[in-house]
Amino acid sequence: MRAVEIPLIPIFEPLLQPSRYKGIHGGRGGAKSHAFADLLVERAIMQHGLRAVCIREYQVSLEQSVKRLLEDKINDYDLGRQFRVLNTHIETPGDGIIIFQGMQNHTASSIKSLEGYDIAWVEEAQNLSERSLTLLRPTIRAETCRHCRQEKKVVQRKQLECLPGKAHDFVKSELWFSWNPEKPDDPVDAMLRGAHPPPDSVVIESSYKDNPFFPDVLRAEMEWDKSRDTAKYQHVWMGGYDTRGESRVFTNWRELEFNSPDPNDVPTFYYGADWGYSVDPSVLVRCFVKDRTLYIDHEAYRVGVEIDQMGAFFAQVPGAKEWPITADSARPETISYMQRNGYPRIKPAVKGKDSIKEGVIFLQSYDIVVHSRCKHTIIELRDYAYKTDPKTEKMVLPPTLEDKKNHVIDSLRYALESLRRGGQSPIW
Numbered sequence: 001m002r003a004v005e006i007p008l009i010p011i012f013e014p015l016l017q018p019s020r021y022k023g024i025h026g027g028r029g030g031a032k033s034h035a036f037a038d039l040l041v042e043r044a045i046m047q048h049g050l051r052a053v054c055i056r057e058y059q060v061s062l063e064q065s066v067k068r069l070l071e072d073k074i075n076d077y078d079l080g081r082q083f084r085v086l087n088t089h090i091e092t093p094g095d096g097i098i099i100f101q102g103m104q105n106h107t108a109s110s111i112k113s114l115e116g117y118d119i120a121w122v123e124e125a126q127n128l129s130e131r132s133l134t135l136l137r138p139t140i141r142a143e144t145c146r147h148c149r150q151e152k153k154v155v156q157r158k159q160l161e162c163l164p165g166k167a168h169d170f171v172k173s174e175l176w177f178s179w180n181p182e183k184p185d186d187p188v189d190a191m192l193r194g195a196h197p198p199p200d201s202v203v204i205e206s207s208y209k210d211n212p213f214f215p216d217v218l219r220a221e222m223e224w225d226k227s228r229d230t231a232k233y234q235h236v237w238m239g240g241y242d243t244r245g246e247s248r249v250f251t252n253w254r255e256l257e258f259n260s261p262d263p264n265d266v267p268t269f270y271y272g273a274d275w276g277y278s279v280d281p282s283v284l285v286r287c288f289v290k291d292r293t294l295y296i297d298h299e300a301y302r303v304g305v306e307i308d309q310m311g312a313f314f315a316q317v318p319g320a321k322e323w324p325i326t327a328d329s330a331r332p333e334t335i336s337y338m339q340r341n342g343y344p345r346i347k348p349a350v351k352g353k354d355s356i357k358e359g360v361i362f363l364q365s366y367d368i369v370v371h372s373r374c375k376h377t378i379i380e381l382r383d384y385a386y387k388t389d390p391k392t393e394k395m396v397l398p399p400t401l402e403d404k405k406n407h408v409i410d411s412l413r414y415a416l417e418s419l420r421r422g423g424q425s426p427i428w
Helices: 010-016 032-046 067-076 110-114 130-139 152-158 187-193 216-228 230-237 307-314 332-340 355-364 375-383 407-415 417-422
Strands: 021-026 051-056 090-092 096-102 119-123 143-145 170-172 174-179 201-206 253-256 270-274 281-290 293-303 325-327 346-348 367-371
Touching (some): 010 021, 010 032, 021 187, 032 051, 032 119, 032 174, 067 090, 119 130, 130 187, 174 187, 187 201, 270 407, 270 417, 281 307, 281 375, 281 407, 293 307, 293 375, 307 332, 325 332, 325 407, 355 417, 375 407, 407 417
Parallel strands (some): 021 201, 051 096, 051 119, 119 174, 253 367, 270 325, 293 367, 325 346
Antiparallel strands (some): 281 293
16 A cells, blocks of 8 residues: 555556666656656655665756646645755755756766765766666666665674654665656667666656646647657657657757737846857747747847948847847957947856857747747758758767857847856746
8 A cells, every 4th residue: 555645647556566667758748757746755755764866967056957847746735744845955855855967967976975875866866877777877876774874784794773652664765767768879878778788677658648637739840740840749749769860969949920018028138149240140939938848039140240330230130139138258349349339238158168059958948939020040940950960960979069050049148148057937
């Protein structure tokens, strides 16, 4: 019997049994994250003192973690009295804890801080590197009594007793993985879906067809993709491998005609600018965020813009004079000129180490919708690619961003720099 019964979609019921490895792969809307969130909340109540770490390969901020999803589950099931939700972590019954970390923040020595944890849940596990998987697997190895939290090896060596009136009940640590498949040779895919999966593993495939709570708004998106792009439908919604080219940086976008919000109704428009002249274009883009979707609704893009023409060029984008603009800091003289000539709220980008990679990852974390009039944005999102070996046409590893066809992409990175560095996204 389950001490606490949180509803679980039938396809996920095999995950209730103890297993060293648990995996859910499939398409969007398949309730993968919800299933593991339900299981983790239930497990925290059943196993007092539970220690769990929720992992992504890259985690710039907690907004990119599953923390909010777990908070929603705790509230939905009216369990707030048993959990304590703090800014950086969640305290669980019996002095347990759930933390949220990115594997790229760990070294071979720092990963030892996770020894003694009972569960590691890797979300978006298709992005997990071989290095990270190699570090993680032997680290999560605790086997502790769910009553007294003493480790089995210590109990056996010292002949320690459990709590009064209790007998030791040792629970093995578990590794959970949820992912949308990209390529069969991704480390998590090769491990759990390859010819020789590890023993004591349960792997489930799910799609929107298995989710009785699949929302109508996603169903409309699915039907639209199904009607116009079979490869995208199979990958995004059915969980098939991505056959559209592994070197493409952005596959999380679509073109659509939509109405821009009234400036009085949207909390924030974001503007980003990149400078060019003889060969490279000058660019200004405008975007806004709604839920986890980034909308790009206006662009200005032209090669050969003289500095005294820049003001009129920027004015093509509505609201450019009223809202802050974050611009490439490589041209301080141009920024100074614009500040003195009608654009007092323009400022230089901060950039910093790894800002390009982090900015691209931040853009990849959104669903991106581009207005059909933003032709150059569409072209760059379509063509921006990682470097490939000219002989084999295979992507160079580790993935390295090409420094071309990215002027709009750079502008978008600058536009959202304050969000990325601030660690949160406005919701409206």
